[in-house]
Amino acid sequence: xxxxxxxxxxxxxxxxxxxxxxxxxxxxxxxxxxxxxxxxxxxxxxxxxxxxxxxxxxxxxxxxxxxxxxxxxxxxxxxxxxxxxxxxxxxxxxxxxxxxxxxxxxxxxxxxxxxxxxxxxxxxxxxxxxxxxxxxxxxxxxxxxxxxxxxxxxxxxxxxxxxxxxxxxxxxxxxxxxxxxxxxxxxxxxxxxxxxxxxxxxxxxxxxxxxxxxxxxxxxxxxxxxxxxxxxxxxxxxxxxxxxxxxxxxxxxxxxxxxxxxxxxxxxxxxxxxxxxxxxxxxxxxxxxxxxxxxxxxxxxxxxxxxxxxxxxxxxxxxxxxxxxx
Amino acid sequence: xxxxxxxxxxxxxxxxxxxxxxxxxxxxxxxxxxxxxxxxxxxxxxxxxxxxxxxxxxxxxxxxxxxxxxxxxxxxxxxxxxxxxxxxxxxxxxxxxxxxxxxxxxxxxxxxxxxxxxxxxxxxxxxxxxxxxxxxxxxxxxxxxxxxxxx
Numbered sequence: 001x002x003x004x005x006x007x008x009x010x011x012x013x014x015x016x017x018x019x020x021x022x023x024x025x026x027x028x029x030x031x032x033x034x035x036x037x038x039x040x041x042x043x044x045x046x047x048x049x050x051x052x053x054x055x056x057x058x059x060x061x062x063x064x065x066x067x068x069x070x071x072x073x074x075x076x077x078x079x080x081x082x083x084x085x086x087x088x089x090x091x092x093x094x095x096x097x098x099x100x101x102x103x104x105x106x107x108x109x110x111x112x113x114x115x116x117x118x119x120x121x122x123x124x125x126x127x128x129x130x131x132x133x134x135x136x137x138x139x140x141x142x143x144x145x146x147x148x149x150x151x152x153x154x155x156x157x158x159x160x161x162x163x164x165x166x167x168x169x170x171x172x173x174x175x176x177x178x179x180x181x182x183x184x185x186x187x188x189x190x191x192x193x194x195x196x197x198x199x200x201x202x203x204x205x206x207x208x209x210x211x212x213x214x215x216x217x218x219x220x221x222x223x224x225x226x227x228x229x230x231x232x233x234x235x236x237x238x239x240x241x242x243x244x245x246x247x248x249x250x251x252x253x254x255x256x257x258x259x260x261x262x263x264x265x266x267x268x269x270x271x272x273x274x275x276x277x278x279x280x281x282x283x284x285x286x287x288x289x290x291x292x293x294x295x296x297x298x299x300x301x302x303x304x305x306x307x308x309x310x311x312x313x314x315x316x317x318x319x320x321x322x323x324x325x326x
Numbered sequence: 327x328x329x330x331x332x333x334x335x336x337x338x339x340x341x342x343x344x345x346x347x348x349x350x351x352x353x354x355x356x357x358x359x360x361x362x363x364x365x366x367x368x369x370x371x372x373x374x375x376x377x378x379x380x381x382x383x384x385x386x387x388x389x390x391x392x393x394x395x396x397x398x399x400x401x402x403x404x405x406x407x408x409x410x411x412x413x414x415x416x417x418x419x420x421x422x423x424x425x426x427x428x429x430x431x432x433x434x435x436x437x438x439x440x441x442x443x444x445x446x447x448x449x450x451x452x453x454x455x456x457x458x459x460x461x462x463x464x465x466x467x468x469x470x471x472x473x474x475x476x477x
Binding site: 092094099100101102104105107109112191219220221222223224225226228229231232273274275302304307 | 369370372373374377421423425426427451452453454455456457458459460463
């Protein structure tokens with residue numbers, strides 16, 4: 001193999017790494033990442049004067065779908081500092097998401113993610129990193145790996161029953177979530193949005209348990225309601241946190257603990273405002289959920305006459321509810 | 327409300343916006359000192375506009391040409407209804423870093439308009455949540471002025 005493309009001082013680590021030893025071909029050096037689909041395991045990305053060996057790929061974490069490797073988001077190993085990072089390469093993707101009968105155009109925007117990363121540097125509620133340009137001018141984001149577990153996986157493990165979760169865990173979960181909500185309000189106050197608020201885009205720090213937002217590269221074109229998708233996402237996350245799972249009407253029938261008796265109480269107005277796919281009136285499933293919390297969920301239900309305009313309003317209501325209940 | 331005869335007419339080319347223009351054409355000539363400012367506010371280009379090679383000046387030129395057609399048509403109708411040309415003005419603006427309704431409300435405050443007229447867009451609650459409704463925003467923020475929402 002011809003190793004002359006690589007500087008001598010990184011060769012021992014490069015040649016000794018399992019990602020390279022296990023390959024029959026020579027690693028390639030990429031200074032232009034435009035053609036990211038051809039950047040393979042064992043290749044080296046050279047940006048910001050760093051030699052980053054590709055040691056894996058992150059995976060698309062959509063629920064119920066086989067997790068697909070994201071080729072534009074390799075996991076890398078810095079051949080000098082030995083730091084492990086996640087790199088996000090430029091992938092301009094536009095697609096339409098369907099919410100009930102409505103369609104929203106979604107854009108992947110490296111520039112927007114770079115702006116969020118810049119704004120939130122040092123803020124523990126957000127994943128950390130920086131953006132840099134490769135030789136072709138692509139905006140590459142180099143991210144620190146979050147030391148933690150996905151929030152939804154943590155929440156699933158809490159308590160032996162929903163009642164136990166509600167009585168012993170929920171208050172603490174919501175207090176931590178409030179910090180996350182405030183941090184989204186801060187983004188909005190700077191004209192930025194998260195863009196893809198989902199329960200698996202919050203991680204729980206392994207050391208002190210604080211919540212950390214990840215993945216900011218989605219953007220939407222909603223000129224009159226620019227932050228509506230973030231609000232929509234926060235409502236969905238709150239629903240999951242209070243219910244410890246999401247309920248579709250059919251789920252009730254399958255669960256002997258609820259069955260027809262609970263199913264029959266559910267009306268159209270109890271379902272999600274936008275997609276009508278899940279039950280937001282959780283009090284009909286768990287009657288011990290206090291009004292102050294359930295009322296917030298009802299603002300996201302099809303039966304509502306009033307909706308949240310801003311995350312600040314949502315945040316203020318959630319603060320009040322938590323203070324009143326606990 | 328002394329400024330009630332100062333009318334800000336927000337147009338967007340929709341059928342209800344056209345009805346709003348016709349409504350003002352019926353009402354304004356009955357007022358002794360009606361002044362009408364016709365306003366079109368258009369959104370910023372979508373996020374992928376620039377990455378696809380679009381340029382802001384081209385976008386603005388395209389939107390302003392479209393706005394000119396709308397405003398010309400409204401002016402023609404107002405003149406035909408008997409509103410003097412000296413009492414008609416026009417304004418076109420891009421909602422830069424703001425929502426369209428915010429720009430309408432700012433234009434209202436700047437020009438001290440006592441009446442704002444807009445067409446109602448029939449939207450479901452889900453659409454209102456995601457896409458918003460300018461007429462609902464005007465109705466909600468009507469303070470020190472009157473909103474006429476034409477359906």
